[in-house]
Structures are given as C-alpha cells and as structure tokens.
Amino acid sequence: MFWTVVATLGAAAVAFAVVQVAHLVVRRLGRRSTLLTELSDHAHRPFLVAATTLAVALGVRFSTGYATGEPWRQTVLHLLTLAIIGTVAWLVASLLLVSEDTALARFRVDVPDNRQARRIKTQIVMLRRVTIAVIVVLAVGAGLMTFPSVRGVGASVLASAGVIGVVAALAAQSLLGNVFAGLQLAFSDAVRLDDVVVVEGEWGRIEELTLSYVVVQIWDDRRLILPTSYFTTKPFQNWTRTRSAVLGTAEFEVDWSVPVQAMREELRTVCEGTELWDGRVCVLQVTDAVGGVVKLRALVSAADAPSLWDLRCLVREQLVNWLRDRQPTALPRMRTEVGDAGGDLPWQWVRPRRPARRPADAEAPDDARVFGGSDDGDARGHAFVGPEEPVDATR
Incomplete structure (x- = not known):
C-alpha cells in the first residue's frame, strides 16, 4: 500500500511537471501564433487534469497486482477510468473550441461589410454546440459501458432500437424539428448572427442563434425569443442578408x-x-x-x-x-368655397332648370351604357350572358 501511494504521487508529479513545462514552451512560442495562444489559454487546464489522472491510473495499475488481498484495486481503477473518460472528453472539447476560435479570429465582425464574417461565425457557433453535445453523449455512453450490468442491458436495447427510435422520433418531433431547423439556418445563409430582421412586426437584430431557439434583440432592448422552426416556416424580413446598407x-x-x-x-x-x-x-x-x-x-x-x-x-x-x-x-389645407346665386361663374350655384320630358320608351344614350352601345360594350355584354337555352336538370 505504501509503495502504491508513492508510485501514484510520483507519477502525478511527473505528469504535472511535464505539462507545466510544455505549457511554458507553448506560451513562449505562441506570442506570434493565434493557434498556440489559444492552446495555452484554453487547453492547458484540461490537458493538465487529463494527464495527471492518466498518470495516477497507471501508477495504481502497475504498482499493485491482481492478488485477492487488494479488493479496493478494481474499485479505484474503475473510478479512475471514469475520470479519464471525463477528462479526455473535456480535453477533446477544448481542442475543438480552440480550433473554432482560431478559425473565427481570421474573420472580423467589427468592420462595416461583415456579412461573410457573420455567416462564418454563425456556422461555427452552431457546429460548436453540436460537437459539444456529441462529445457529452459519447462520454456518458462510454462511462456507462464500463459497468457490466449496463453492457448486459445494451444488447436488449440494441435489439429493440427500431421501436424505441420510432417512439422517440414521434415524442420529440418538435424538438428534432427545431434542431434541424437550426442547422438549416446556419448553413443556408438565411439568417446570421447580428442580422437586422423584422419579425412579428418587431424590428431588431439576431442576438443569439441556438439549435432550438433564436433570440432577437428588439430596438428598445426587449428580447423576442422564437423557435428556430419559425424562421423556416414563416416569412420574415432580413435587411442585411446581402449587405448592411x-x-x-x-x-x-x-x-x-x-x-x-x-x-x-x-x-x-x-x-x-x-x-x-x-x-x-x-x-x-x-x-x-x-x-x-x-x-x-x-x-x-x-x-x-x-x-x-x-x-x-x-x-x-x-x-x-x-x-x-x-x-x-x-401645409395641408381643406378648401371650402361659398357659392353666389347671382354669380355667373361656372362653378357657382345657379337655380336648376326643369328638365325636358322625354318619351318613356326612349333608349339611354350610348355613352351611358356599360354592356352595349359599342363593339367593346357588346362584347362585354355577351361575356356576362348565360346559356341561351335552359339546362335540363333531368338529363
């Protein structure tokens, strides 16, 4: 037991020292490199924890044997295995984030014409959320598979995966629809971060774009939260899709x-x-x-x-x-003219004269008829005339 503790502490100290030296070297070399700077700032801590945990696991494994007198060995190694899975997942996620931040650093969004940069930023942000979710799911699955009982259940779960998949798809179709809508928005270039849009009669900018919802910052600092499927099923105005002007x-x-x-x-x-x-x-x-x-x-x-x-x-x-x-x-005005019965101007009021009588059977003048009186009127009249003979309903 004593030698196990000594070997474990020695392995952890060696791993800690190696990681710290590597960190100092990377930081010194990263003064002119964005990638090395991001690595030294964001990947140092998960790398340190993962290396130390792995060193401790190796120290315990090689300093102890398989003798039955050490029942704690399997439990400790199992816990260390779970810790290694978690720290490695943390390290992989950090490396992916470093690569995404390095890619984002190449595109500036603080310039007047930043449409391309905002498109790349939107896609990278969506990829970041997807990759982190995938890494977490894989890490949890790998950790559960270290338990023998879970591995036994896994066979039956895989056997009924088809039925479970159908049930899950029906139960989570709204959630899955929003997820696919978010991916569609990110890669179809329909909407990007910082785009100016008009939705639901409100004018604002895209503040946050996730796989399930979109946050629109309205001009008066209110926040309008909409599901991502809204932007794929309903029309909206995007004022800055092609350019900001x-x-x-x-x-x-x-x-x-x-x-x-x-x-x-x-x-x-x-x-x-x-x-x-x-x-x-x-x-x-x-x-x-x-x-x-x-x-x-x-x-x-x-x-x-x-x-x-x-x-x-x-x-x-x-x-x-x-x-x-x-x-x-x-300026807008409303005019009112007062007539004079004795005036002789054309628009002033005069006493109406009695109209002359005309025969009752006299036809209206041609210019007063819409459906006749001219070739155009006759054609219009024929167009609105029904069938010449009544239709026999008994036929």
Missing part, C-alpha cells in the same frame, strides 16, 4: 401649392449635412396626388439599419421645419 423612406402629405423642386433641394441639403447618409440615394418623388393633398416620398440610404432610422427621423424633422418656416402655404 439599406434604404428607407419618409412620406409627407402637403398642399398642391408645394414647390417640389425646392423641397427636393432642401432634402439634398439635409442629407449632405449629416454623417448618417452614406452618399448613395437621396430622392424626393411625388407618389400620389388625390384627395386634396399631394403625397411626397423621400427615399434615403444609410450604411446600416440604426443609422437609417436616425436619418429618416432627421429628414422628417428638417423638412417639417422647412415647410412650416419657408413654405407655410404648402
């Missing part, structure tokens, strides 16, 4: 006397005087002119959605001030 509008209803060209020049002055405008689009158009008002639409562009929101608000404010201060007659 977007267009926006500001509409005005004004009087017919508005000087459109002067207002167009004022819009250009407003856009050129702010850093929110990206210099691409600055257009003022008359989109409608009915109902007593003229509808104008200002179309402007910005580098991203937040800048566009502020730019649209600025355009509205400045043009409203310009209309109020410079063109007050262009």
Whole structure:
C-alpha cells in the first residue's frame, strides 16, 4: 500500500511537471501564433487534469497486482477510468473550441461589410454546440459501458432500437424539428448572427442563434425569443442578408401649392449635412396626388439599419421645419368655397332648370351604357350572358 501511494504521487508529479513545462514552451512560442495562444489559454487546464489522472491510473495499475488481498484495486481503477473518460472528453472539447476560435479570429465582425464574417461565425457557433453535445453523449455512453450490468442491458436495447427510435422520433418531433431547423439556418445563409430582421412586426437584430431557439434583440432592448422552426416556416424580413446598407423612406402629405423642386433641394441639403447618409440615394418623388393633398416620398440610404432610422427621423424633422418656416402655404389645407346665386361663374350655384320630358320608351344614350352601345360594350355584354337555352336538370 505504501509503495502504491508513492508510485501514484510520483507519477502525478511527473505528469504535472511535464505539462507545466510544455505549457511554458507553448506560451513562449505562441506570442506570434493565434493557434498556440489559444492552446495555452484554453487547453492547458484540461490537458493538465487529463494527464495527471492518466498518470495516477497507471501508477495504481502497475504498482499493485491482481492478488485477492487488494479488493479496493478494481474499485479505484474503475473510478479512475471514469475520470479519464471525463477528462479526455473535456480535453477533446477544448481542442475543438480552440480550433473554432482560431478559425473565427481570421474573420472580423467589427468592420462595416461583415456579412461573410457573420455567416462564418454563425456556422461555427452552431457546429460548436453540436460537437459539444456529441462529445457529452459519447462520454456518458462510454462511462456507462464500463459497468457490466449496463453492457448486459445494451444488447436488449440494441435489439429493440427500431421501436424505441420510432417512439422517440414521434415524442420529440418538435424538438428534432427545431434542431434541424437550426442547422438549416446556419448553413443556408438565411439568417446570421447580428442580422437586422423584422419579425412579428418587431424590428431588431439576431442576438443569439441556438439549435432550438433564436433570440432577437428588439430596438428598445426587449428580447423576442422564437423557435428556430419559425424562421423556416414563416416569412420574415432580413435587411442585411446581402449587405448592411439599406434604404428607407419618409412620406409627407402637403398642399398642391408645394414647390417640389425646392423641397427636393432642401432634402439634398439635409442629407449632405449629416454623417448618417452614406452618399448613395437621396430622392424626393411625388407618389400620389388625390384627395386634396399631394403625397411626397423621400427615399434615403444609410450604411446600416440604426443609422437609417436616425436619418429618416432627421429628414422628417428638417423638412417639417422647412415647410412650416419657408413654405407655410404648402401645409395641408381643406378648401371650402361659398357659392353666389347671382354669380355667373361656372362653378357657382345657379337655380336648376326643369328638365325636358322625354318619351318613356326612349333608349339611354350610348355613352351611358356599360354592356352595349359599342363593339367593346357588346362584347362585354355577351361575356356576362348565360346559356341561351335552359339546362335540363333531368338529363
């Protein structure tokens, strides 16, 4: 027993020293390498624990024999085997995370045109979640298989795997649907992290994307949590799928006397005087002119959605001030005209004269008929006429 403790402590000390020396060497060499830096920062602790546990297991195994006088040996070795499985799984997960972080370091998301970087980041994050889940499942399965009773049950479980698989698929079809939807979102490039979207009438950005749900940070700092299957089954707006630059509008209803060209020049002055405008689009158009008002639409562009929101608000404010201060007659007005019975202007009220009587059988003039009176009217009338002979229902 004494020699077992000594051998175990010696093996653990040797493993600890070797790992520490390797850590110092990697850290010194990693000053110019992103991969070595990530290894020294994230993989050092799991590597130290895994190496020490393996050294202790080897020390116990080779310092003791199979004599029946040592009943604790099998129990200790079994516990150490479980510890080795867990620490090795931790080490493998850390190495995968290091490789994923190294890949992410090559793509910057703090630049204006970061669509490609956000796509890669989304895919790597989803792969990270899948790989960690797979490693945990495999580690738990390997640990359970070290128990003889579990190995005996494993044969019967495998024999009925088909029935169990069908039952599990039916019971977890919603969960599995969300998982596959999350993978589809990550690799179909339909939505990425930091994309600006409009869902359920709310405008926000994709803050978190998992295998089962998506978190949308709304512009007022609320969080909208949706299942991933939502984005594969329902339509939504993605403002930054192809690029972050977007267009926006500001509409005005004004009087017919508005000087459109002067207002167009004022819009250009407003856009050129702010850093929110990206210099691409600055257009003022008359989109409608009915109902007593003229509808104008200002179309402007910005580098991203937040800048566009502020730019649209600025355009509205400045043009409203310009209309109020410079063109007050262009503000929306409702006109009322008072007629004069004695006036001779065409639009003023006059006493109606008695209409002349016409025969009762007189036909309406051709220009008052929709289904006749002309070739087009006759054709339209024939199109809406039913069958010439009644259909016999007894046939």
